[in-house]
Structure formats: C-alpha cells, structure tokens
Amino acid sequence: MLPGWVPRAVVLEALAAPGEDAVHSELLRQWGSSEVRRLSYGLRSVIVKRGSDAQAGEGAAYERYVVPLGLPAPELLYGADEVIVLADVGRVTLEQEPTADGFVAAAELAARIHGGTVDGASGFPPSRVKELAGRIDLDLELEPLVEALDRLHREAPLGVVHGDFVPKNLVTDGTRWTVVDWPLAHLAPHLSDLYTLIRDAVAVGYDRGPIVARYVEVSGADPFLVDRQLLVGGACFCLLALTFVIEEGVRTIPGSEDWIAPLRAELADLVGQLS
Incomplete structure (x- = not known):
C-alpha cells in the first residue's frame, strides 16, 4: 500500500499503472522533517516527497526560481502544500x-x-x-x-x-x-x-x-x-x-x-x- 499522503491519481497517471497495488514503493529517505520515495511501475518511475519545517518550501522554490529560469532540476509533476511529485532523473x-x-x-x-x-x-x-x-x-x-x-x-x-x-x-x-x-x-x-x-x-x-x-x-x-x-x-x-x-x-x-x-x-x- 502507498502511504496515505501520496497523491494517488497523479502517481497512477504518471506511471500509467492500472492501480496502486501494482506500484512498487522504495523508501529513499525518512527523517523527521521529510520522507522521499521512488514509486515505479514497469520502466516508469517518479519521486514523491513530503516535507515539513525547512523542507516544506520546495514547491514555492520551483514556482519562484526553478520553472521561470529553467534551472537544472527534475520536472515538477505535482505540488500542493507539503507534498510534491517529481520526474525521476536518475539513480546515481x-x-x-x-x-x-x-x-x-x-x-x-x-x-x-x-x-x-x-x-x-x-x-x-x-x-x-x-x-x-x-x-x-x-x-x-x-x-x-x-x-x-x-x-x-x-x-x-x-x-x-x-x-x-x-x-x-x-x-x-x-x-x-x-x-x-x-x-x-x-x-x-x-x-x-x-x-x-x-x-x-x-x-x-x-x-x-x-x-x-x-x-x-x-x-x-x-x-x-x-x-x-x-x-x-x-x-x-x-x-x-x-x-x-x-x-x-x-x-x-x-x-x-x-x-x-x-x-x-x-x-x-x-x-x-x-x-
């Protein structure tokens, strides 16, 4: 099962997955202020992040700096409150x-x-x-x-x-x-x-x-x-x-x-x- 905070509709559409039971979840980081997971189905994958405190401002940073300036960052697929979904840009x-x-x-x-x-x-x-x-x-x-x-x-x-x-x-x-x-x-x-x-x-x-x-x-x-x-x-x-x-x-x-x-x-x- 996916964590409750994951925006399921966004993830399933990005992965072209038939349902959340088909999605593989890999925990990349879990601190008190943030949790990061790679979600994958077949050859497709995305990164989902939940942040609090100092880690909660990533969506705002994308809106103010990353997107307008075309900075070298993963594509933002979804951003709301403390949760964002990003394109997976590599594993190394x-x-x-x-x-x-x-x-x-x-x-x-x-x-x-x-x-x-x-x-x-x-x-x-x-x-x-x-x-x-x-x-x-x-x-x-x-x-x-x-x-x-x-x-x-x-x-x-x-x-x-x-x-x-x-x-x-x-x-x-x-x-x-x-x-x-x-x-x-x-x-x-x-x-x-x-x-x-x-x-x-x-x-x-x-x-x-x-x-x-x-x-x-x-x-x-x-x-x-x-x-x-x-x-x-x-x-x-x-x-x-x-x-x-x-x-x-x-x-x-x-x-x-x-x-x-x-x-x-x-x-x-x-x-x-x-x-």
Whole structure:
C-alpha cells in the first residue's frame, strides 16, 4: 500500500499503472522533517516527497526560481502544500560515484544556477548574520562576515543559491547531471553552493583548482571576486547549517548533534580568513 499522503491519481497517471497495488514503493529517505520515495511501475518511475519545517518550501522554490529560469532540476509533476511529485532523473548520485568529472560537471551546474536573474530581495542580507547568531546564542565575533557580506551586496549581483549543493543532491542518469532537493533555495550574492561542492571534492581527495576554473569559465566571473564569494558563502553556509542543526536537526536527524562542533570550528576559521 502507498502511504496515505501520496497523491494517488497523479502517481497512477504518471506511471500509467492500472492501480496502486501494482506500484512498487522504495523508501529513499525518512527523517523527521521529510520522507522521499521512488514509486515505479514497469520502466516508469517518479519521486514523491513530503516535507515539513525547512523542507516544506520546495514547491514555492520551483514556482519562484526553478520553472521561470529553467534551472537544472527534475520536472515538477505535482505540488500542493507539503507534498510534491517529481520526474525521476536518475539513480546515481555524486556521493555514490564521486568522480573528478562529476565534480567539474557540477561546477557548470552551479554557474548556471547562480547566473539566473530574477527579481527579489536578498535572502541573506548582512542583518541575517546577527539574527541567526542571536537565535542560537553563537559566541563568535562575526563582524568580519557582516562587513564582507555587505560589501558583496554592493559589488556582486544577486543569484540563485540552491542552499544544499552537496553530492547526495547531484544526480545523473549517465548522460546529464541534475540538482535535486530545492526547499532552501534563495537569492544571495555569495557562492555557498560552489563552496560546498569544493569542500566535498577536497574531502575525497580531489583538487579544487579544476572545479573553480570550470565555474569561472562557464560564468565569466572575475576570479578574484569568486574567491571572496567563496569565503563569504562558506561562512554563510556554516552559519545556516549550525542554525538548522541546533533548532531542528537534533530533533529530526539522528546523530546530527555531532555536526555542531565541526561546523562551529569551520565557521570560525572562515571568519578568521575574512578578518
């Protein structure tokens, strides 16, 4: 039986299935804040997702950013409230097969995403640094980050930030790469997406040089500006991640409390480089 929250009519039509008893359900992720399943019949499959808290905004992100800008994301087949149905874009992630070519291809995607132009206010103004730090009682001197972020807002255009641009969210069908999981998308002038991509590439032994070079080539950006956008983006990512883990993750993701100390140390190091 399919879970009660699955929109049956939409799924059965997309799969051309005769009934829900014929549909195979594969659980891909189940946290307190989200559940993701692959539903299949014959050679057809779709992805169904239910999200709450920070994971509930994916439909809105599609409406505001993904669809108007044609970003490299799965096609949205259905979206209502906290439930969405997406086209299945592949079964292999960059986390499962972390190849050098995969990381370079992902840099191209990051350039395409951040290069999208859309009207709207920044989702990460300088004031948000102090707001987030205050919410979690973070005892760090963050004024260098506030100043650097303020300068970026004056010198760099706002671009779409995916917000969780990590190998598990980069999927391939063997021909092309696609980015999944968009509920955290927002506008900002920093490059936290490129930062997290490089961070994970270095962790598995690859050099950051070709990844940055590919981003600069595709985006046409100033390499010196990119370097600053990376530092600021890394610090913003760590601050957001800390806030999420402390406020929500410790309730919904088993073991996430172990992420707090390393994220705090990483944030302190990045802010130190901005001083």
